[in-house]
Amino acid sequence: MQSEIELHHPKNLAEALTLLAHYGPDGKLLAGGTNMVVELRDGHHNGKSLVDLSHLKELRGISKQDGYIVIGGGTTITELIDHPLIGAHAGILREAARLFANPLVRNRATVAGNLVDASPAADTAPPLLALNAEVQLMSQVATRWIKLEDFITGVRRTLLQPGELLYAIRWPVPSARSAGAYTKVGLRKADAISVLSTAVMVELDDVGVCQQTSIALGAVSPKPFRAHEAEALLKGKVLDSALIAEAARLAAESTRPIDDIRGTAAYRKRVVAVTVRRLLTKAVEVLK
Amino acid sequence: MKPQMITLHINGRTHYVALNPNLTLLVALRDLGYTDVKSGCEKGDCGACAVFLNGVAVNSCLVLAAQADEGEILTAAGLGTSEHPHPLQTAFSDAGAIQCGYCTPGMIISAKALLDHKPHPTDAEIRDAISGNLCRCTGYAQIIQAVQSAAEKMDAGGEG
Numbered sequence: 001m002q003s004e005i006e007l008h009h010p011k012n013l014a015e016a017l018t019l020l021a022h023y024g025p026d027g028k029l030l031a032g033g034t035n036m037v038v039e040l041r042d043g044h045h046n047g048k049s050l051v052d053l054s055h056l057k058e059l060r061g062i063s064k065q066d067g068y069i070v071i072g073g074g075t076t077i078t079e080l081i082d083h084p085l086i087g088a089h090a091g092i093l094r095e096a097a098r099l100f101a102n103p104l105v106r107n108r109a110t111v112a113g114n115l116v117d118a119s120p121a122a123d124t125a126p127p128l129l130a131l132n133a134e135v136q137l138m139s140q141v142a143t144r145w146i147k148l149e150d151f152i153t154g155v156r157r158t159l160l161q162p163g164e165l166l167y168a169i170r171w172p173v174p175s176a177r178s179a180g181a182y183t184k185v186g187l188r189k190a191d192a193i194s195v196l197s198t199a200v201m202v203e204l205d206d207v208g209v210c211q212q213t214s215i216a217l218g219a220v221s222p223k224p225f226r227a228h229e230a231e232a233l234l235k236g237k238v239l240d241s242a243l244i245a246e247a248a249r250l251a252a253e254s255t256r257p258i259d260d261i262r263g264t265a266a267y268r269k270r271v272v273a274v275t276v277r278r279l280l281t282k283a284v285e286v287l288k
Numbered sequence: 289m290k291p292q293m294i295t296l297h298i299n300g301r302t303h304y305v306a307l308n309p310n311l312t313l314l315v316a317l318r319d320l321g322y323t324d325v326k327s328g329c330e331k332g333d334c335g336a337c338a339v340f341l342n343g344v345a346v347n348s349c350l351v352l353a354a355q356a357d358e359g360e361i362l363t364a365a366g367l368g369t370s371e372h373p374h375p376l377q378t379a380f381s382d383a384g385a386i387q388c389g390y391c392t393p394g395m396i397i398s399a400k401a402l403l404d405h406k407p408h409p410t411d412a413e414i415r416d417a418i419s420g421n422l423c424r425c426t427g428y429a430q431i432i433q434a435v436q437s438a439a440e441k442m443d444a445g446g447e448g
Contacts, residue, residue, distance in 0.1 A: 007292070007309035007354055030352075037350045038331045040310050050309075054355050102420025103398065104347045105332050190419030191333060 073112030125224035129216035178203035227251035248277035299366030335421030345401035364393035379438035387425030
C-alpha cells in the first residue's frame with residue numbers, strides 16, 4: 001500500500017457536494033468500496049481526493065412516489081433483496097440482487113456504485129435497463145435525470161461529470177399486465193462474475209397483444225444495453241413461439257461479445273439466443 | 289498522506305489509532321492483535337476477513353479503516369470466551385468443521401449473520417449464507433452440520 005490519497009468523510013449530502021465541487025476532476029467517489037478499496041490498494045487512484053459517501057443517510061431508502069419506484073443511490077444490494085417494494089414491482093432486480101457476488105459483498109455494495117463502476121457485467125444494469133430506469137445526477141449547482149441506457153456509455157464509462165454523484169434511481173411502476181424474467185449465466189452458482197445476463201419485461205393487453213417489451217443484455221457488449229430491434233419486432237403482435245425465436249435471434253445478433261476467461265464470444269452469442277427465447281416465453285406464460 | 293485519528297470499538301474494547309487513510313479495516317484489526325480475522329484474497333472473494341461492522345457482516349478487506357471510525361466491530365473470537373464459547377464455536381469444533389482453521393472465523397461470522405435473521409435455516413439457506421466464504425479443506429459438509437447443530441442448541445438453550 002503505497003498509494004497517496006486524501007480521504008474525506010462528509011457528514012451530510014451538502015458537505016459531500018461541496019467537496020466534490022471543490023476537487024472537481026481530482027475528486028473520486030467512495031461508497032461501499034467493494035471495487036474501490038481493491039483499486040486503491042493497487043494504486044489506481046493515487047493523487048485523488050476520495051469523498052466517502054458510505055455514511056450518508058440521504059442516499060439510502062426505497063419508496064414509491066408519483067408512479068415511480070425510487071431508490072437512493074447508496075441503497076445496498078442486500079436492501080434490494082429484503083425490500084417489499086422491490087419484490088412487488090421489480091422482481092427481476094430482486095433476482096439479480098440475489099445472485100450478486102456473495103452476502104458479505106452485498107451488505108456493502110451499492111446500486112449507484114454498481115452503475116457508476118459501469119462494468120459490462122454490472123449485475124444491476126440489465127434489470128434496471130429492462131425496467132426503463134433513469135438515474136438522477138446531482139452536483140452542487142444542478143440536478144438532472146438521464147436514462148440509464150444513455151448514462152453508461154462504454155466499458156467503465158458514464159456521463160457522470162466531475163462534481164456529480166449518482167443520487168437516485170427510479171423507474172415507472174410496471175403495469176399490472178406486465179411480467180419480467182431474469183437469468184444470469186455464471187461459472188458457478190454463487191460469487192460469480194456474469195458470463196452473460198439477460199432481463200426481459202413483457203406487457204400484454206387483455207387480448208394478449210404485446211404492448212411493449214424490453215430485452216436487456218449484460219456482459220455481451222462493451223456496455224449493458226437494450227436489444228431494440230428485437231423489441232420492435234414484438235410490439236403490437238401476439239407472441240407465439242416462432243416470433244419469440246426470431247426476436248431472440250435478432251437480440252443475439254445485436255451483441256458484440258468478446259472472448260475472455262469466462263467464455264468465448266461465440267458461446268455468449270449462442271447462449272443469448274437461448275436465454276432471450278426462454279425468458280420471453282416464461283414472461284408470456286406468467287401473463288396467460 | 290496525513291495519518292487520521294480514528295476510534296474503533298472492537299469486541300467491547302475501545303481503541304484510538306492513527307493510521308493512513310488507505311489502510312483497510314482488516315490490516316488495522318490484525319495490527320491491533322485481532323489475528324482471528326484472517327487475511328486471504330483481500331478482494332472480497334474468500335470471506336476469511338469477515339467481521340460484523342455495526343451489526344452487518346462485511347469483508348474487512350473491502351472497508352477502509354477510516355470508514356469504520358466510531359464503529360462497533362465484532363470478530364469471531366469476540367462471540368464467546370474459552371470458558372463460555374458461543375454455540376457456533378462449540379459446534380464447529382464438535383462437528384469437525386475445522387481442518388486448517390483459516391476459513392473458520394469468517395464462516396462463523398456468516399453463520400451468525402444467518403442465524404440472527406433465520407434461527408431455523410435449511411441446508412440450502414446455509415449454503416447461500418456462506419457462499420462468500422471459501423473453505424479448501426472440509427468440503428463444506430461438516431460446516432453445514434455445525435451450523436445446523438448450533439441452530440438447534442441455540443433454540444433449545446435460548447443462547448446466541
